Amino acid sequence: MASKLVIIGNGMAPGRMLEHLFELAPNSHDVTIFNAEPRVNYNRLMLSPVLSGEKTYEDIITHGDDWYAQNSVTLHKGKKIAKIDRAAKTVTAEDGTEAAYDKLVIATGSSPFIIPIPGKDLPGVVTYRDLDDVEKMLAAAKHGGSAVVIGGGLLGLEAAAGLHARGMDVTILHLMPTLMERQLDPAAAHLLQQAIEKRGMKVMLKANTHAIVGDGKVEGVRLDDGTLLPASLVVMVVGIRPASALAKDAGIEVNRGILANDQLITSDPDVFALGECVEHRTGIYGLVAPLYEMARTIAEVLAGQVAAYTGSVMSTKLKVTGIDLYSGGDFAEAQDREEIVLRDASRGVYKRLVIKDNKIIGIVMYGDTSDGPWFFDKLKKGEDISEQREMLIFGQAYAGGTPLDPTAAVAALPPDAEICGCNGICKSKITDAIAAKKLTSIDEVRAHTKASASCGSCTGLVEKLLVISLGDGYKPNAILPMCPCTDLGHGEVRRLIVAEGFKNIQELMQQLEWKTSCGCAKCRPALNYYMVSNWPGEYVDDNQSRFINERVHANIQKDGTFSVVPRMWGGMTSAKELRAIADVADKFAIPAVKVTGGQRIDLLGVKKEDLPAVWSDLNAAGMVSGAAYAKGLRTVKTCVGTDWCRFGTQDSTGLGIKLEKFMWGSWTPAKLKMAVSGCPRNCAEATCKDIGVICVDSGYDIHFAGAAGLDIKGTQVLTHVDTEEEALEMIVALTQLYREQGYYLERIYKWAARVGIDSVRQNIVDDATKRKAYFDKFAFSQKFAQIDPWRLRASGHEAHEFMPMRAFPKRIAAE
Amino acid sequence: MNPDWIDIGLVRDVPFRGSRIVSTGNGDIAIFKAFDGKVFALWDKCPHKGGPLSQGIVNGHSVTCPLHNWVVALDTGDVKGPDKGCARKVELMIDDGRIYMAAATLKRDAA
Ligand code: SRM
Ligand SMILES: Cc1cc2nc3c(=O)[nH]c(=O)nc-3n(C[C@H](O)[C@H](O)[C@H](O)COP(=O)(O)OP(=O)(O)OC[C@H]3O[C@@H](n4cnc5c(N)ncnc54)[C@H](O)[C@@H]3O)c2cc1C
Ligand code: SF4
Ligand code: FES
Numbered sequence: 001m002a003s004k005l006v007i008i009g010n011g012m013a014p015g016r017m018l019e020h021l022f023e024l025a026p027n028s029h030d031v032t033i034f035n036a037e038p039r040v041n042y043n044r045l046m047l048s049p050v051l052s053g054e055k056t057y058e059d060i061i062t063h064g065d066d067w068y069a070q071n072s073v074t075l076h077k078g079k080k081i082a083k084i085d086r087a088a089k090t091v092t093a094e095d096g097t098e099a100a101y102d103k104l105v106i107a108t109g110s111s112p113f114i115i116p117i118p119g120k121d122l123p124g125v126v127t128y129r130d131l132d133d134v135e136k137m138l139a140a141a142k143h144g145g146s147a148v149v150i151g152g153g154l155l156g157l158e159a160a161a162g163l164h165a166r167g168m169d170v171t172i173l174h175l176m177p178t179l180m181e182r183q184l185d186p187a188a189a190h191l192l193q194q195a196i197e198k199r200g201m202k203v204m205l206k207a208n209t210h211a212i213v214g215d216g217k218v219e220g221v222r223l224d225d226g227t228l229l230p231a232s233l234v235v236m237v238v239g240i241r242p243a244s245a246l247a248k249d250a251g252i253e254v255n256r257g258i259l260a261n262d263q264l265i266t267s268d269p270d271v272f273a274l275g276e277c278v279e280h281r282t283g284i285y286g287l288v289a290p291l292y293e294m295a296r297t298i299a300e301v302l303a304g305q306v307a308a309y310t311g312s313v314m315s316t317k318l319k320v321t322g323i324d325l326y327s328g329g330d331f332a333e334a335q336d337r338e339e340i341v342l343r344d345a346s347r348g349v350y351k352r353l354v355i356k357d358n359k360i361i362g363i364v365m366y367g368d369t370s371d372g373p374w375f376f377d378k379l380k381k382g383e384d385i386s387e388q389r390e391m392l393i394f395g396q397a398y399a400g401g402t403p404l405d406p407t408a409a410v411a412a413l414p415p416d417a418e419i420c421g422c423n424g425i426c427k428s429k430i431t432d433a434i435a436a437k438k439l440t441s442i443d444e445v446r447a448h449t450k451a452s453a454s455c456g457s458c459t460g461l462v463e464k465l466l467v468i469s470l471g472d473g474y475k476p477n478a479i480l481p482m483c484p485c486t487d488l489g490h491g492e493v494r495r496l497i498v499a500e501g502f503k504n505i506q507e508l509m510q511q512l513e514w515k516t517s518c519g520c521a522k523c524r525p526a527l528n529y530y531m532v533s534n535w536p537g538e539y540v541d542d543n544q545s546r547f548i549n550e551r552v553h554a555n556i557q558k559d560g561t562f563s564v565v566p567r568m569w570g571g572m573t574s575a576k577e578l579r580a581i582a583d584v585a586d587k588f589a590i591p592a593v594k595v596t597g598g599q600r601i602d603l604l605g606v607k608k609e610d611l612p613a614v615w616s617d618l619n620a621a622g623m624v625s626g627a628a629y630a631k632g633l634r635t636v637k638t639c640v641g642t643d644w645c646r647f648g649t650q651d652s653t654g655l656g657i658k659l660e661k662f663m664w665g666s667w668t669p670a671k672l673k674m675a676v677s678g679c680p681r682n683c684a685e686a687t688c689k690d691i692g693v694i695c696v697d698s699g700y701d702i703h704f705a706g707a708a709g710l711d712i713k714g715t716q717v718l719t720h721v722d723t724e725e726e727a728l729e730m731i732v733a734l735t736q737l738y739r740e741q742g743y744y745l746e747r748i749y750k751w752a753a754r755v756g757i758d759s760v761r762q763n764i765v766d767d768a769t770k771r772k773a774y775f776d777k778f779a780f781s782q783k784f785a786q787i788d789p790w791r792l793r794a795s796g797h798e799a800h801e802f803m804p805m806r807a808f809p810k811r812i813a814a815e
Numbered sequence: 816m817n818p819d820w821i822d823i824g825l826v827r828d829v830p831f832r833g834s835r836i837v838s839t840g841n842g843d844i845a846i847f848k849a850f851d852g853k854v855f856a857l858w859d860k861c862p863h864k865g866g867p868l869s870q871g872i873v874n875g876h877s878v879t880c881p882l883h884n885w886v887v888a889l890d891t892g893d894v895k896g897p898d899k900g901c902a903r904k905v906e907l908m909i910d911d912g913r914i915y916m917a918a919a920t921l922k923r924d925a926a
Pocket of ligand 3: 642647
């Protein structure tokens with residue numbers, strides 16, 4: 001007699017299980033299915049094409065009514081099981097329908113997670129799980145208007161694209177800093193975001209939903225920061241949870257999902273769990289591929305075979321027409337992993353393989369995903385790729401052949417192959433020019449042919465053409481790449497940021513074909529500085545690309561405490577300031593107070609959580625951050641000058657204070673220290689500073705390019721000016737030139753040696769118009785830079801940096 | 816909630832590529848959140864000279880100590896690269912957007 005098999009849930013997993021079972025052991029079971037949805041089994045994955053109008057419900061049916069009839073399966077449509085009685089071995093639906101089982105399969109899938117915020121129950125708030133949800137969305141879309149999709153994961157984006165295709169105005173809110181963070185690395189997520197925005201949808205990242213508002217129906221969504229987004233439809237797609245309550249009520253062991261072993265058997269030997277409701281070896285799956293593997297295992301076990309499911313790795317493709325995206329495996333960065341990245345800026349392609357122990361463990365692809373399954377197959381098989389490594393990223397088409405060395409590959413290109421896409425320059429044009437004009441360097445090729453003079457991403461190819469044409473005669477002018485993430489040097493990158501108008505680090509990395517997905521600790525702070533200095537007011541500083549001192553605006557000490565150095569303009573202080581410092585030292589039990597070498601006072605050993613309060617007290621006495629931690633303006637030392645000194649020729653203290661007040665807050669490639677001395681006796685040590693002024697009877701000698709740290713360098717004289725105003729303009733213009741040309745971490749003396757003092761003079765001294773222009777640019781950027789970072793934080797900005805999440809007193813801890 | 820786990824706050828209160836601390840009478844615990852939203856916890860003491868790991872730059876699933884740049888794996892606490900050592904790991908459980916710490920943690924110290 002056939003054994004009685006009852007299935008709760010008629011989703012994709014049990015459908016597949018039955019197909020296998022009927023093939024392996026026909027007529028072995030007498031099957032009854034209960035389905036809460038009032039319909040047959042359909043392909044849930046294809047709901048998005050139904051939503052967008054590319055398919056109809058009929059197109060996506062997996063098993064029609066006749067399939068159930070043919071296989072003698074009893075399907076109870078629209079009957080939700082309310083209770084499992086394991087002792088009696090029966091299940092009961094909400095309407096009282098009962099069925100007895102020998103073996104039971106729980107395949108209840110998962111339930112969409114609903115954020116517990118006010119307004120979540122308003123009509124017009126929908127989730128995205130089944131056909132009923134699609135119908136609700138389609139009804140709302142008929143009237144047009146605005147929709148807000150909460151959740152920028154796979155489903156959220158599909159819902160958004162569908163609603164957009166139906167003519168709605170769509171905004172996607174996502175809590176995380178990048179879209180689809182589970183499937184994509186930040187680089188691919190950025191390309192995806194650009195594509196979505198290009199189609200006319202809006203994306204808001206790091207957006208915390210505060211409430212859904214409306215009177216009797218949805219009218220809008222309010223964010224934590226107070227922003228109100230009007231909407232007549234809100235789709236909440238923030239994740240799913242295994243639907244395990246039914247099993248739990250029946251006393252079956254449940255953790256996050258229904259616990260099942262390698263045969264998918266639960267704590268009750270007669271009960272299987274299948275699909276998204278399962279927790280297997282701590283894993284919970286939300287994609288069909290692993291569920292299909294589970295389905296096969298159960299079918300085999302039911303058919304009396306030996307079978308085991310051991311877990312899966314997953315891959316995903318986004319089903320939004322026109323956007324090509326593929327990801328699989330584990331692609332987080334980590335020290336023990338390497339990555340191979342291919343970026344083709346002109347075709348909008350990004351491919352990344354994550355390699356560990358010579359095996360592919362993660363794949364992310366954007367723009368061209370044709371090789372995705374090929375890579376994924378290698379990943380699943382754990383294939384050793386060391387042999388194919390060189391050519392691997394180019395995909396299947398290049399596999400197997402003898403790997404060409406890159407120079408030979410370029411040599412083999414036909415004469416009319418395009419080398420420089422930006423300027424449309426082919427190979428023969430470059431090789432001809434090299435021969436005819438006897439060119440020997442990249443710069444000369446650029447000058448004569450324009451090749452690689454625009455985006456620069458073909459520089460490597462051009463260089464290889466020089467090698468091929470000149471052989472040993474080619475001496476590459478030692479361009480030191482910024483870091484291993486790129487072949488481009490700092491200078492090239494700085495030039496391209498301006499030429500191409502890059503205002504975003506991810507965009508720059510894609511267009512300049514960075515070799516890593518997200519840069520490294522060397523290039524990230526540098527790029528962040530370049531953007532900050534080139535696009536004041538437009539670029540948003542990336543705090544996480546800064547080292548701790550600049551991130552928290554204090555210097556970390558060896559015991560994890562911090563030091564606090566307030567500005568003392570030009571080294572001048574007052575009883576009021578000193579009193580405030582003394583009070584702060586007492587109030588916060590600060591262990592050390594020291595006079596620094598920069599004419600100000602350092603409070604050392606401040607606890608991190610005290611920083612905002614310390615700053616607040618110092619602010620109250622009129623003091624701001626001395627930026628003793630910054631690649632930016634540090635100190636302006638002065639001497640007492642004409643105010644007091646019998647030798648003083650000018651008001652050196654006054655000029656120092658003016659300079660410091662005008663220039664504080666500015667970011668520079670490396671630290672910037674200045675000094676003004678009232679006469680050539682030079683008590684302020686101005687001739688070993690980045691910029692120094694020596695006052696003389698006839699006016700001001702402006703010095704620069706000194707240092708007294710790792711290297712000791714006396715300054716050089718830039719020029720002489722007659723008045724204080726001219727001195728200020730000259731110094732500010734010089735600083736701006738350095739801000740624009742300096743490489744990250746390059747002090748002024750190194751920059752000056754690189755560009756040559758004549759070039760600095762030409763720009764700043766000889767040409768009054770240029771000088772004025774540099775001055776104006778600096779002044780403009782100060783509008784955004786002169787905001788005291790201490791005041792911001794004392795008033796609550798980034799409060800999380802300074803407060804523990806939770807503090808346990810010692811007493812409890814000792815229990 | 817199970818008494819074996821102590822609620823220490825919301826996942827969303829920890830910044831991406833950043834960290835927060837939980838202070839205990841026996842030393843601080845650093846709670847990290849990587850770029851992908853994964854949360855980890857280690858006692859806030861670098862195996863090198865005790866530097867506060869919570870103050871380092873978080874890159875991928877590791878943190879670089881702010882004092883001398885040792886790199887520590889967030890999931891195990893192991894020091895990576897040529898240096899050797901291990902920061903002590905703290906067991907966490909994430910549920911419904913909240914972070915829970917194993918109660919047993921408070922009975923030990925950072926040692
Ligand atoms: C506090 C102070 C020493 C003091 O007690 O006097 C000091 C303290 C530090 N200096 Fe300095 N320097 C201090 C004046 C100087 C001076 C003298 C000066 O500015 O007139 C110099 C030589 C002048 C020069 O820079 O050319 C100086 C050359 C350095 C260098 C070498 C820089 C170089 O490019 O050669 C470093 C290392 C670095 O920046 O990478 C450094 C780095 C440091 C750091 C930031 C080390 C660190 O990374 O932790 C120290 C921070 C301690 C703290 O938390 O406050 N400090 N340091 C002085 C603070 C001045 C201020 O008020 O802001
Ligand atoms: C819009 C959308 C797009 C997707 N796209 C993809 C994709 O591209 N790739 C991919 O791999 N995956 C995708 N998924 C996920 C995939 O659909 C699921 O992983 C898969 O459907 C899960 O199968 P299941 O059988 O476990 O559960 P489900 O298919 O969810 O089936 C569970 C069924 O059980 C019923 N049920 C629940 N409780 C009871 C009860 N007490 N009594 C009776 N019946 C009950 C439910 O009504 C439901 O019909 C997508 C999902 C959605 C919603
Ligand atoms: S530099 Fe010389 S003249 Fe000027 S104040 Fe100092 S000691 Fe006096
Ligand atoms: S204390 Fe962490 S690296 Fe030295």
